[in-house]
Amino acid sequence: MKLQRTAGASNKPELVRLAHAWGLLGPCHPASDHVPPSQSPPRYADLVALAEDQIRQACRELWPEQDCSLLSAIPSSTGIVRKVRIGKQQYAATCDLLAAPLAELLLGIHGSKDCIRAQMDAYLPSPHAQACIQERQQHLLAEGGLPVPTAAVAAGVLFTSWTSSPTASDLLKSDPARAMAVMTHALSLLPSVLTDKLMHNARDMVMACPITQGLRRLQPSTPWAAALADSAASRLHPRLAQLIATSAQDLLPKVVRLSHQRRPVYGALQPDHIVCPDPGSAPMLLSPALHYGAPGGDVARLISRTTLEVLAGPRLLAVPVTHCLRKLVSASIMRVTPTQRGAWLYDLLQLWFADTLITVATSMISLAGMPPSQPHQSIKEHLVRVQALLAALRHALTMRDPQRAWLSALHQVDSLTHVLPDPRPRTDTAAPSSLSPAQPHLASARREHR
Structure with missing residues (x-):
């Protein structure tokens, strides 16, 4: 089964959220009555900018009284990951955008930058977003006795405690x-x-x-x-x-x-x-x-x-x-x-x-x-x-x-x-x-x- 996404049409936000979470969304098909300004695939710099805006918003929600600094980037094929400093603490902040591999976004499978931004607005606040699921999984595993980093989530961004220990x-x-x-x-x-x-x-x-x-x-x-x-x-x-x-x-x-x-x-x-x-x-x-x-x-x-x-x-x-x-x-x-x-x-x-x-x-x-x-x-x-x-x-x-x-x-x-x-x-x-x-x-x- 495939759900067809129509960019700019009246997509139901919850349908978009669930379909992304379940991996059911197919390629983007622009609506004939409303086409976003650009249907060209996004650049990597576009995805980084979208993710960093989301990370800053999440920092403000979780730590409104603390200063937030975005530090080094951590290359990943599945999302935009940044090391961040909140006050004196450091975290790894992961924004998975649409729970899709970055290559899939860069190939234009999910539409243009504007199309991705519109879908993020519906997807990231959902409890079915990947960041929320991973945060709940980590809490559940920790309760079961498995050593995992502490985690928090806001605005579709997952924050995990930073460790300098080697892997x-x-x-x-x-x-x-x-x-x-x-x-x-x-x-x-x-x-x-x-x-x-x-x-x-x-x-x-x-x-x-x-x-x-x-x-x-x-x-x-x-x-x-x-x-x-x-x-x-x-x-x-x-x-x-x-x-x-x-x-x-x-x-x-x-x-x-x-x-x-x-x-x-x-x-x-x-x-x-x-x-x-x-x-x-x-x-x-x-x-x-x-x-x-x-x-x-x-x-x-x-x-x-x-x-x-x-x-x-x-x-x-x-x-x-x-x-x-x-x-x-x-x-x-x-x-x-x-x-x-x-x-x-x-x-x-x-x-x-x-x-x-x-x-x-x-x-x-x-x-x-x-x-x-x-x-x-x-x-x-x-x-x-x-x-x-x-x-x-x-x-x-x-x-x-x-x-x-x-x-x-x-x-x-x-x-x-x-x-x-x-x-x-x-x-x-x-x-x-x-x-x-x-x-x-x-x-x-x-x-x-x-």
């Missing part, structure tokens, strides 16, 4: 053993918190599965698919672009079936969302996205984002990290009944593949003026390795033995760190070397480097 992503580069220990600890906290009772209490704030949403954006004839095909990265790596397009079509119906399993999932468990504590303290988790999905969904996302960081890191990083990932999965699978362990591993591989596919595609779409986040920039600088990893994961899913498939995929993470950083591709047609079926794109990468 697991930071530690992966300097102390991978400690980083993996912190991530394993964070994962171990979730089963006792993400209970059926918690999800019942969160029934009005459960989000859609982000992997399903991401795969749907990459289907043929969508603006995302067109932007990916037109990107500079796709022109330099056409085989990678084709692999993403084909795999997204194959994976979508499989992942949709997995999302029907009704297992509570934290939804955003990744290295840069896990704050490393002082020794002896539990890690703090950021940016929850509670939803129902397949068992192992949080494990899969943690593996996906960790392996992408490994591919962008030094060769010595791969071995200790993959060793820890092997132990992490071995511990997680012990919570699964023996008869279901094969299916659990296979589902884990599918979710790992899907999340990596979406993350890589998002990284490849460069839009004017939008600064890439550090993880996305690292991915763009190592697309040869990333292409080989995606090919290896796709091949692993053709194996009948889930255990063998899992170990094969993990082994590829080790071996791919031997591929040097990405060069500009050559057009030579030398015959491929003799490689296993899991490595056709790795052969191409080595020829291109020569």
Whole structure:
């Protein structure tokens, strides 16, 4: 089902709010009787200006007696994030505009700057706005005993307490053993918190599965698919672009079936969302996205984002990290009944593949003026390795033995760190070397480097 939005017509504010919250709104179709001044897509600077105005308004509502200063920007693909100072306290202020990825707004899917501004007026004050949902989720998780930052919301802007502690992503580069220990600890906290009772209490704030949403954006004839095909990265790596397009079509119906399993999932468990504590303290988790999905969904996302960081890191990083990932999965699978362990591993591989596919595609779409986040920039600088990893994961899913498939995929993470950083591709047609079926794109990468 799709709701068609008519810019400038008599849209019911509550319908707009709910439709945005549920992800039902389709492309903007201007009304014939009233067209906003401009229907051209907004610039990134336009979105920043809209968000900063909203952040200042929210500061005045929450702290009317305090001075508010907007400090550094924090690159993000999902919203405008600014570090702010309120009196002597510092916070991270997140404005998600219309609960849509920034790339979607910049592609013009939600209309012009004026159209987006009009929709923000209806959407952001709603209790169904993403900022309100995340704030309620964090309070609920804190009541359940999960360490999360304190949060407040006003005018559709989410404020979370600022911490200067490093994340697991930071530690992966300097102390991978400690980083993996912190991530394993964070994962171990979730089963006792993400209970059926918690999800019942969160029934009005459960989000859609982000992997399903991401795969749907990459289907043929969508603006995302067109932007990916037109990107500079796709022109330099056409085989990678084709692999993403084909795999997204194959994976979508499989992942949709997995999302029907009704297992509570934290939804955003990744290295840069896990704050490393002082020794002896539990890690703090950021940016929850509670939803129902397949068992192992949080494990899969943690593996996906960790392996992408490994591919962008030094060769010595791969071995200790993959060793820890092997132990992490071995511990997680012990919570699964023996008869279901094969299916659990296979589902884990599918979710790992899907999340990596979406993350890589998002990284490849460069839009004017939008600064890439550090993880996305690292991915763009190592697309040869990333292409080989995606090919290896796709091949692993053709194996009948889930255990063998899992170990094969993990082994590829080790071996791919031997591929040097990405060069500009050559057009030579030398015959491929003799490689296993899991490595056709790795052969191409080595020829291109020569």
